[in-house]
Amino acid sequence: MTQYMMSIDQGTTSTRAILVNQQGEITAIEQEELPLKYPHPGHVEVDAEFIWRSVLRVMRQVLQKAAVSPEAIQGIGITNQRETTVIWHKETGQPIYNGLVWQSKQSAGICEQLKQQGYESDFQEKTGLVIDPYFSGTKVKWVLDHVEGAREQAEQGKLLFGTIETWLIWKLTGGKVHVTDVSNASRTLMFNIHQRRWDEQLLQWLGVPASLLPEVKSSSEIYGYTDEAILGRAIAIAGAAGDQQAALFGQQAFQKGDTKNTYGTGCFMLMNTGDKAIASKHGLLTTVAWEVDGKLEYALEGSVFVAGAAIQWLRDGLQIIKSASETEELATAVQSSEGVYVVPAFVGLGTPYWNSDVRGSVFGITRGTTKAHIIRAVLESLAYQSRELIQVMEEDSGYKLNKMSVDGGAIQNNFLMQFQSDITGKQIERPLIHESTAIGAAYLAGLAVGFWSSKEELASLRQIDRVFLPQMAEAEREQLFKGWLRAVKAAMAFCE
Ligand SMILES: Nc1ncnc2c1ncn2[C@@H]1O[C@H](COP(=O)(O)OP(=O)(O)O)[C@@H](O)[C@H]1O
Ligand SMILES: O=P(O)(O)OC[C@H](O)CO
Numbered sequence: 001m002t003q004y005m006m007s008i009d010q011g012t013t014s015t016r017a018i019l020v021n022q023q024g025e026i027t028a029i030e031q032e033e034l035p036l037k038y039p040h041p042g043h044v045e046v047d048a049e050f051i052w053r054s055v056l057r058v059m060r061q062v063l064q065k066a067a068v069s070p071e072a073i074q075g076i077g078i079t080n081q082r083e084t085t086v087i088w089h090k091e092t093g094q095p096i097y098n099g100l101v102w103q104s105k106q107s108a109g110i111c112e113q114l115k116q117q118g119y120e121s122d123f124q125e126k127t128g129l130v131i132d133p134y135f136s137g138t139k140v141k142w143v144l145d146h147v148e149g150a151r152e153q154a155e156q157g158k159l160l161f162g163t164i165e166t167w168l169i170w171k172l173t174g175g176k177v178h179v180t181d182v183s184n185a186s187r188t189l190m191f192n193i194h195q196r197r198w199d200e201q202l203l204q205w206l207g208v209p210a211s212l213l214p215e216v217k218s219s220s221e222i223y224g225y226t227d228e229a230i231l232g233r234a235i236a237i238a239g240a241a242g243d244q245q246a247a248l249f250g251q252q253a254f255q256k257g258d259t260k261n262t263y264g265t266g267c268f269m270l271m272n273t274g275d276k277a278i279a280s281k282h283g284l285l286t287t288v289a290w291e292v293d294g295k296l297e298y299a300l301e302g303s304v305f306v307a308g309a310a311i312q313w314l315r316d317g318l319q320i321i322k323s324a325s326e327t328e329e330l331a332t333a334v335q336s337s338e339g340v341y342v343v344p345a346f347v348g349l350g351t352p353y354w355n356s357d358v359r360g361s362v363f364g365i366t367r368g369t370t371k372a373h374i375i376r377a378v379l380e381s382l383a384y385q386s387r388e389l390i391q392v393m394e395e396d397s398g399y400k401l402n403k404m405s406v407d408g409g410a411i412q413n414n415f416l417m418q419f420q421s422d423i424t425g426k427q428i429e430r431p432l433i434h435e436s437t438a439i440g441a442a443y444l445a446g447l448a449v450g451f452w453s454s455k456e457e458l459a460s461l462r463q464i465d466r467v468f469l470p471q472m473a474e475a476e477r478e479q480l481f482k483g484w485l486r487a488v489k490a491a492m493a494f495c496e
Helices: 048-066 108-116 120-127 136-146 150-155 164-172 200-206 243-250 308-317 326-332 371-397 414-424 436-448 455-459 474-494
Strands: 004-010 014-020 026-033 073-080 086-089 159-162 179-181 215-217 220-225 236-242 259-263 267-274 285-292 295-304 341-343 361-363 403-407 427-431 464-468
Touching: 004 048, 004 164, 004 436, 014 048, 014 436, 026 048, 048 164, 073 164, 073 243, 073 436, 086 136, 086 150, 086 164, 108 120, 108 136, 120 200, 136 150, 136 200, 150 159, 159 164, 164 179, 164 220, 164 236, 179 236, 220 285, 220 436, 236 243, 236 436, 243 259, 243 267, 243 285, 243 295, 243 436, 259 371, 259 436, 267 285, 267 371, 285 436, 295 371, 308 371, 326 371, 326 414, 341 371, 341 474, 361 474, 371 414, 371 474, 403 414, 403 436, 414 427, 414 464, 414 474, 436 455
Parallel strands: 004 073, 073 236, 179 215, 259 403, 403 427
Antiparallel strands: 004 014, 014 026, 086 159, 220 236, 259 267, 267 295, 285 295, 341 361, 427 464
């Protein structure tokens, strides 16, 4: 019987289950779109129970459609949208409030307060993060402050907190196992990345009781087994990592300086920095990449909050396209965006600005502007934002990037990939398997159960689909990029 690893990829807008064989090939995939809730401008929430049910559905369907028996599954790896915060009752397993999605800005006021109290540098030194509503810590405080009776119950030890992998492991094990992996823990603003433990001082400043927190585990070990009722057999849950770290692992970026950029709802660029936690001077985050075989490794990360989400806005908000894939043809139907810039700061800007007040803007419209120019400018905005990340990444790390690996839904867009190469002057390497995130989780779990033997074996599985090389003249590149920087500056000035 052919053996497989199963990977669950619970992203912001979709849930996937994937089967991976020993050659590292994806042999089956099942996917569901996930509805988000926007109760107020800037607030993004999700039904955590719905997430759990969607995971159950895709797990069962992927086996059924591929006609693979649960006996053939050697283990499960989980990867997830990070920071998204769920709090639930220990006894009933019921969430006490919607999940607060990473993009959500409810806790902006709490962040301001923490900054005014002068805690910014302490948080940064200990966690590698900046004080921003993006991270889980202030979201937890917001829920405890806003849901009636929540703080009292938390203090009585009746509630549990988890990011999505923690929530899913809890549900998959029938409420037996409350753990997180160290890469997800490093995104909470409550975890000391140097000492590898929850930080009492930070918890006190945030007003979060330690009893809420999961036990921190490595990214590749058996955390527990699925309840038999779920797939008819207890299967080892053997690996977990935040989706961006999993993508770095899935891209076999095992050497210092190896870098990948993921183009999903947001864009996230991570560079492996090995056993060194490098502090950034330009708003990059220092984060845990993974812990495998007792070795903790770090990454530098640049975050763009809105990337593919801007394409979804073209489809669902403006309704000028029917599907994301149409954008390539429409963008190449015009010679250039003719001076139009779209700054898709729908929920503020991440690296290097960390401005949660700025909102989206469109610049440079003339009577001749068509929807093709707007669409092209939106695609270009993903590439401009990513160039800003590369620039600061090179400065802070001291590594010069020759090439960058890419993954995520939007890399199917050849126009975007070519423009990315043009506007950065870098070689862009698109692997054959676009699902680096899910593959990374399968790799992590597979190492723990002996499905694969080593990182070297994993590295040998890499296959490249296409390499994009820069074709734009330096002068044009710099002129276009200057226009982008002006547009960002103007967008921020508008919201001051
Ligand atoms: N051909 C395309 N061109 C541009 N963007 C695309 C294309 N196909 C998908 N996308 C975008 O990619 C995103 C989905 O990527 P995915 O990696 O699945 O995201 P996530 O994991 O954040 O849910 C969507 O926001 C979608 O708009
Ligand atoms: O759902 P994705 O793939 O856009 O990833 C979300 C990130 O993990 C947020 O930090």
